[in-house]
Amino acid sequence: xxxxxxxxxxxxxxxxxxxxxxxxxxxxxxxxxxxxxxxxxxxxxxxxxxxxxxxxxxxxxxxxxxxxxxxxxxxxxxxxxxxxxxxxxxxxxxxxxxxxxxxxxxxxxxxxxxxxxxxxxxxxxxxxxxxxxxxxxxxxxxxxxxxxxxxxxxxxxxxxxxxxxxxxxxxxxxxxxxxxxxxxxxxxxxxxxxxxxxxxxxxxxxxxxxxxxxxxxxxxxxxxxxxxxxxxxxxxxxxxxxxxxxx
Amino acid sequence: xxxxxxxxxxxxxxxxxxxxxxxxxxxxxxxxxxxxxxxxxxxxxxxxxxxxxxxxxxxxxxxxxxxxxxxxxxxxxxxxxxxxxxxxxxxxxxxxxxxxxxxxxxxxxxxxxxxxxxxxxxxxxxxxxxxxxxxxxxxxxxxxxxxxxxxxxxxxxxxxxxxxxxxxxxxxxxxxxxxxxxxxxxxxxxxxxxxxxxxxxxxxxxxxxxxxxxxxxxxxxxxxxxxxxxxxxxxxxxxxxxxxxxxxxxxxxxxxxxxxxxxxxxxxxxxxxxxxxxxxxxxxxxxxxxxxxxxxxxxxxxxxxxxxxxxxxxxxxxxxxxxxxxxxxxxxxxxxxxxxxxxxxxxxxxxxxxxxxxxxxxxxxxxxxxxxxxxxxxxxxxxxxxxxxxxxxxxxxxxxxxxxxxxxxxxxxxxxxxxxxxxxxxxxxxxxxxxxxxxxxxxxxxxxxxxxxxxxxxxxxxxxxxxxxxxxxxxxxxxxxxxxxxxxxxxxxxxxxxxxxxxxxxxxxxxxxxxxxxxxxxxxxxx
Numbered sequence: 001x002x003x004x005x006x007x008x009x010x011x012x013x014x015x016x017x018x019x020x021x022x023x024x025x026x027x028x029x030x031x032x033x034x035x036x037x038x039x040x041x042x043x044x045x046x047x048x049x050x051x052x053x054x055x056x057x058x059x060x061x062x063x064x065x066x067x068x069x070x071x072x073x074x075x076x077x078x079x080x081x082x083x084x085x086x087x088x089x090x091x092x093x094x095x096x097x098x099x100x101x102x103x104x105x106x107x108x109x110x111x112x113x114x115x116x117x118x119x120x121x122x123x124x125x126x127x128x129x130x131x132x133x134x135x136x137x138x139x140x141x142x143x144x145x146x147x148x149x150x151x152x153x154x155x156x157x158x159x160x161x162x163x164x165x166x167x168x169x170x171x172x173x174x175x176x177x178x179x180x181x182x183x184x185x186x187x188x189x190x191x192x193x194x195x196x197x198x199x200x201x202x203x204x205x206x207x208x209x210x211x212x213x214x215x216x217x218x219x220x221x222x223x224x225x226x227x228x229x230x231x232x233x234x235x236x237x238x239x240x241x242x243x244x245x246x247x
Numbered sequence: 248x249x250x251x252x253x254x255x256x257x258x259x260x261x262x263x264x265x266x267x268x269x270x271x272x273x274x275x276x277x278x279x280x281x282x283x284x285x286x287x288x289x290x291x292x293x294x295x296x297x298x299x300x301x302x303x304x305x306x307x308x309x310x311x312x313x314x315x316x317x318x319x320x321x322x323x324x325x326x327x328x329x330x331x332x333x334x335x336x337x338x339x340x341x342x343x344x345x346x347x348x349x350x351x352x353x354x355x356x357x358x359x360x361x362x363x364x365x366x367x368x369x370x371x372x373x374x375x376x377x378x379x380x381x382x383x384x385x386x387x388x389x390x391x392x393x394x395x396x397x398x399x400x401x402x403x404x405x406x407x408x409x410x411x412x413x414x415x416x417x418x419x420x421x422x423x424x425x426x427x428x429x430x431x432x433x434x435x436x437x438x439x440x441x442x443x444x445x446x447x448x449x450x451x452x453x454x455x456x457x458x459x460x461x462x463x464x465x466x467x468x469x470x471x472x473x474x475x476x477x478x479x480x481x482x483x484x485x486x487x488x489x490x491x492x493x494x495x496x497x498x499x500x501x502x503x504x505x506x507x508x509x510x511x512x513x514x515x516x517x518x519x520x521x522x523x524x525x526x527x528x529x530x531x532x533x534x535x536x537x538x539x540x541x542x543x544x545x546x547x548x549x550x551x552x553x554x555x556x557x558x559x560x561x562x563x564x565x566x567x568x569x570x571x572x573x574x575x576x577x578x579x580x581x582x583x584x585x586x587x588x589x590x591x592x593x594x595x596x597x598x599x600x601x602x603x604x605x606x607x608x609x610x611x612x613x614x615x616x617x618x619x620x621x622x623x624x625x626x627x628x629x630x631x632x633x634x635x636x637x638x639x640x641x642x643x644x645x646x647x648x649x650x651x652x653x654x655x656x657x658x659x660x661x662x663x664x665x666x667x668x669x670x671x672x673x674x675x676x677x678x679x680x681x682x683x684x685x686x687x688x689x690x691x692x693x694x695x696x697x698x699x700x701x702x703x704x705x706x707x708x709x710x711x712x713x714x715x716x717x718x719x720x721x722x723x724x725x726x727x728x729x730x731x732x733x734x735x736x737x738x739x740x741x742x743x744x745x746x747x748x749x750x751x752x753x754x755x756x757x758x759x760x761x762x763x764x765x766x767x768x769x770x771x772x773x774x
Contacts, residue, residue, distance in 0.1 A: 017695075017702025060705065112706050116687045141706055205702060210690050230597055236689040238699070 004154040005039050006245045007099025011069055013241045018143065018203035024150040024194050028201045030056050030111045032139045036239070036247035041204065047138060050131060052122030057114030064174060065105040065143070072100035090185065091162045091175070095153035104176040105202060107146030116140070120232035127209060134209055137239060143203040149176040150202060151193040158189025210237040248391055251304045251343075252287035252533065253313040253334040256548035257619040257645065260721050263541040264373045265314050265348060265380070266533050270540060272384050285388055287312065288530040291551045294642050296330065297525040298505025299461060301337055302486040304530065306400030309391055311338040311345040317353050317370055319736070321615040327353045332360070333503050341484040344395045346387040348380065402460050407433040409463045412471035413441045417492060420512045421465055424519055431523065433461075440472030447475065456480050461526060462487040463519070488522045490515055550624050550643050558639075559631040560649075562677070565694075565761030568668060569768045571653045574661035576637045579654075582612045583661040593663045599685045599707060602664055606683060606710065607741045609658045613651075613717040614738050620720035621645035648679045648724060651714035655681035656765055666765040669700065669711060671757045678725045680748045682711035684764065691767060697759040701752055711752065716744030726750035 002010065005022055012020040021028050022040050031047035031054035047054035068075075077091040093102055113119050119138075126132035151160055165181030173180055178196040187193075194200070254262050266287065273284040288308055290300070305311065313335055317325045327350065338345050339362070351367040366383045369375055407428050411421040421437055428435045436455065440446060456462055456476070462485055464477040480487050489506045496508035500518075507522070509515035533543040560567060573579065586608045587593055593605065618640065624633045635643060635650040637657050646654065649670075656666040665684035670677060684691075688708045695703060703709040715724040716739030723729055726747035727739055734740075739747060751757070 014696065014698045015701070017698035017700065017705075110705065116689075120687075120689075141702075205706075207689055210692065230686075233687045233689050237692055238689060238695075240693065241696075 002099070002245070003039075004099040004152065007097075008069075008101050008152045009039060009244060010241060011099070011101070012067065012103065012203070013244075015067060016065075016203060018141070018205050019241070019244050021200075021202050021204060023192065024148075024152075024202055025197065025200065028139055028142055028204045030054065030113065030139055030142050033136050034139075035135055035137060036244050038247060039244060041137070041139070041206070044136065047119065047122070050122075050126055052126060053115060053118040055114040055118075056111045058109050058111055060110065062107045062109045062146075065103065065108045065145075066174065067103045069095075069097075069100045072097040073102055075102070089164050091164070091182075092159060093151060093162070094157075094159040095155075095189075095191075096157055098153060098156055100158075101150070101152040102175070103148075103150050103202070104174050105143070105145035105148035105150075105200070106174060106176045108143050110141055110143050112141045116233055117229055120236050121229040123209065124232050124235055132209075137206040137208050139204050139206045141205040142201045145176070145200050145202055147176045147178050147196050147198050148200045148202055149174075149182075149193075149195050149197070150200075151191060151195075153189065153191055155189035155191075158191050159187065160184060160191055160193060161186045162195065206239060207236045208239055210235050248283050248309040248388075248396065249286045249288050250310040250312045250346075251308045251338075251530075252289040253311065253331055253338075254289065255314070255316050255318075255328050255331060256292045257621075257719065258314075258316045259541060259544045259548060261314060261316050261368075261370070261373060262533075262544035262548070265312075266543055267540040268377070268380055268384060269312075270534055272381065272388065273534070276388075283392070285384070285391075286535070287533050289533050289547050291528075291531045292548050292643075293525065293551045294500075294639070295521055295525045296501050296503075296505070297488075297522055298333075298337075298501065299486040299488045299522065300526045300528070301334060302341070302484050303400075303526065305338055305341040305343045305484060306397075306486075308399075309344070309396040310387070311335075311343045312387075313338070313345065313347045314368075315347065315349045315353060317350040319617055321617075325350075325352050325356060327357070329503055335361075337484060340482070343397075344387070344391060346383060348383075401458075403434075403458050404460055405433050406459045407435045407461045407463065408455055408459045409435060409437045409465065410473045410476045411437065411439050411465045412467045412473045413439050414467040414471070414492075417465050417467040417473075420490075420509070420515050423512050423516050424463055424465065427516060427519060427523070428463075438476070440476070443470060443472050443475050446472050446479070452476065453479060456485050457483065460486070464489045465515075466491045468492060486526070488519065488526070490519070545622070549622050550645070558633045558636065560634050561631055562760075563630075565670070565763060566768055566772075568653070568761065568763050569765055569772070571634045571636070572656040572660060572666060572668070572763075572765050573636055573653075574657045576657065578637045578641045579657045579661050582609065583658055586612060586662065597686050599687070602683065602686050603710065605662050605664060606659060606712075609655065609662060610712065610717050610741045610744065612658075613654070614741075616641075616644075617738075618644045618646065618718040619737075620715045620718050620724055621647065623647045623649070646715075646718065648715050651718065652679035652681040655712075655714050655717075656763070659683045660765055667709060667711070668761070668763040668765070669752075670760040670762075671697070671751060671754075672760050673757050677760060678751060679714065680711045680751060681714040682709060682748070684709050691764055694762040694764065697752075697757075700759070700762060704749060704752060710745065711748040712741065712744040713739060713747040713751070714744075716741070716747060726754075 009020045028041055032043045033045040034041050034043040074094045078089050162182045163185040182195050315327050315331050347365040348368050349365045350370045354367050409421050411417050425435045462480055466473050491506050491508050493508040494510050496510040501507045507518050533547050536543040536546050635646050637654045640646040640650055640654050652668045656668050660666040667682040669680045685708050719737035731743050
């Protein structure tokens with residue numbers, strides 16, 4: 001049976017197409033070079049360190065990402081606002097399977113390689129100069145979040161109770177919002193949690209050199225014009241979720 | 248009483264409204280025990296224009312009802328269908344009792360082209376003048392009941408006349424036509440003539456033409472006896488199939504007047520078979536087709552089409568879709584060539600914004616043609632879907648989401664971009680989106696999963712758009728809103744078409760059926 005972490009990573013990938021950073025607090029940055037080991041990205045170097053172009057660009061507007069393994073995650077809150085003089089409001093999250101999770105992130109924006117052609121050409125040059133290992137991956141896109149709450153159950157049944165310390169009523173804001181002042185008041189079972197943590201990179205995608213043994217050789221059309229650099233991205237491919245889960 | 252219903256297939260909501268009007272009057276008539284019902288008879292939509300069949304209808308039925316909506320040209324000018332206009336001309340020539348409902352703007356702009364008795368309707372809100380339309384239908388009904396309708400044309404069933412000039416090539420072709428008609432159980436008379444003047448005084452020939460179920464005219468080189476006999480038959484609205492010998496004939500279908508050009512006997516026979524098939528096909532009855540007027544209008548507007556094996560696709564076989572991406576079809580080549588000229592050639596840029604500009608222009612090339620969204624043609628084959636080729640889409644002026652996704656994939660591939668077709672669905676629906684991979688996107692040695700495609704679209708590594716956004720749809724097809732359709736005069740702006748595709752892809756209740764990376768598949772298949 002897949003481990004809870006694999007279930008979490010598989011489900012997020014099925015829906016968002018990105019790899020989930022594990023542990024959620026791991027610092028993965030655009031242009032990092034590394035390998036996948038036991039479901040984690042293990043950094044070895046960076047594009048900057050190898051002198052390969054790495055320009056960051058953003059795509060889309062900052063957004064809220066909210067995803068839970070719905071059937072196996074229940075969220076319930078105690079009544080109303082935490083007004084002065086009244087007991088603080090609580091929110092209880094219960095999980096009923098391994099790998100069930102709650103993922104909420106605010107101010108999420110993806111950072112992508114802005115000049116992929118130049119980067120790909122640099123990687124190919126590094127490979128030819130034996131400065132790039134064929135097994136290496138490069139992070140080509142990361143989601144950075146202003147604030148995120150990520151809770152993953154590692155047991156069949158687990159739970160966590162969060163207490164709000166602000167006057168704001170629970171439910172009025174996402175659980176990732178630091179304004180709620182959430183703290184963990186109790187847990188049951190084994191749980192990995194980050195509550196309203198700032199500056200996370202919870203999701204990433206990466207590229208590897210394409211295995212030259214896969215795919216038929218292509219014929220280059222006789223038309224002049226295009227440079228080898230323009231064809232460089234075609235030498236890269238995207239690892240599958242199986243590459244991450246089986247690592 | 249049976250009335251020929253001349254209408255524009257694409258305007259389902261307008262047709263629905265008028266079908267409903269006739270149904271209401273019939274229902275009221277039945278309740279009051281008054282008079283015979285008015286039955287609308289329509290030609291099932293097909294890709295064949297058969298004037299002989301129209302001529303047959305106009306003498307066989309009691310009257311002619313035409314609904315003439317507006318068309319927008321590529322420059323947004325309001326016009327109307329030349330085919331409906333020709334049907335009206337035939338009806339006027341045949342002196343068939345008629346009732347015309349004409350778009351008010353079309354009528355204002357073309358007052359001298361319509362008879363005085365045309366009744367206007369508002370294109371956006373025909374129901375706002377429902378009582379005037381109802382009155383017009385009741386008046387028309389009373390007029391027919393009072394005897395204005397003519398008896399059906401009297402002719403000898405299965406009697407055919409083939410008229411030819413005395414020219415060796417044409418006479419050889421006439422023998423083939425005669426043989427084909429005989430094999431279809433027709434009694435055939437072949438009439439040859441040399442002198443043109445002889446045609447005018449041959450009263451027995453005129454009577455024979457009037458008695459025949461069908462006449463076939465094979466015109467040769469120069470003005471001949473056959474041309475003059477055809478002129479007489481034309482004036483009498485006698486059902487006629489017309490062929491003109493032309494050494495430059497390109498095998499295309501008939502022109503508006505029904506004239507088919509031929510240069511070889513085999514080509515002539517192929518076209519004749521199609522014409523004969525459609526001539527003998529009976530009309531459909533929208534009012535009896537469904538209790539729902541919109542369903543009746545839509546069913547009549549669904550193309551009856553002789554799809555071939557090359558149109559069939561097994562929805563379980565995603566990679567087989569690549570065979571329906573046809574960048575080398577003339578229609579595709581012409582559109583792509585126009586865009587290439589506009590942008591200074593496809594080698595003029597290689598980045599993402601250039602690719603987006605190329606795709607947007609291709610989209611607009613289709614959008615300005617004002618095609619419309621339609622269901623797939625019916626098929627006798629089970630478990631396959633018929634896909635219109637790009638040329639079929641142009642000929643039928645309509646397509647399904649899949650027809651249009653294949654059309655755009657053809658255009659995109661011909662424009663040297665990495666064409667993409669995505670099919671998503673669940674138990675209740677399946678939908679095709681079109682798009683491309685960005686020029687600097689990496690290789691995919693396997694089709695992306697749904698999540699991976701969402702991520703690729705988010706990174707703009709892949710661009711998807713709602714292919715039906717380029718054609719008119721009466722209501723939202725997939726991810727767009729009614730307001731977005733309305734704002735685009737039933738179509739979608741390219742930016743909105745991309746947003747609509749993203750909404751479809753983001754739905755939580757769908758799964759990925761197929762992702763067709765056309766170039767990668769062709770490479771794997773070695774072609």
